[in-house]
Amino acid sequence: MTAGRPLPSIEILQQQLYYNEVTGNLHWRTGGGGKRVGDIVGGINHEGYVRFNCQGKIWLAHRVIWKLCTGEDPGPLVVDHINGQPNDNRLENLRLLSSAENIRVGRGKEKKVKIEMPDGEVIIVQSIKKAALLLNRGSLIKAMRRENNQLYEGLGNNIPTGIRVSYA
Secondary structure, three states: OOOOOOOOOHHHHHHHEEEEOOOOEEEEOOOEOOEOOOOEOOEEOOOOOEEEEEOOEEEEHHHHHHHHHHOOOOOOOEEEEOOOOOOOOOHHHEEEEOHHHHHHOOOOOOOOEEEEOOOOOEEEEOOHHHHHHHHOOOHHHHHHHHHOOOOEEOHHHOOOOOOEEEEO
């Protein structure tokens, strides 16, 4: 599963898998061994990444997707999830980075949050926590971490009417 381990050949990947570019999911082309044709590949590990077994080895879906879509094995490079969601494997959300670049983009940091007020004013704060404090809505923290990249607005999400909250 580590970066740098060569992925199976593109021919083997194409023979066994297909990629849905809208959902970012991999699906099985072949059945057997408890899997059915068309099933979504793999499961989510404790870090939130989709992983699966192919040819007796465990692979990370985002690395396989990179190879399927670009023809390039990422090798020692990191396939980074731009929005920070490790299970969002749409190609538009993936990019290749060196380990140093990946550390610099700060995966451990909170993402900026945009608050749009009813009068058109836009406020950018440094974290979900600061947005929740500003809006006096502690439940926003849990909701945004759980759903990620979701836009919240109005009373249904415990946010005052007319205010829109999303990741910046």
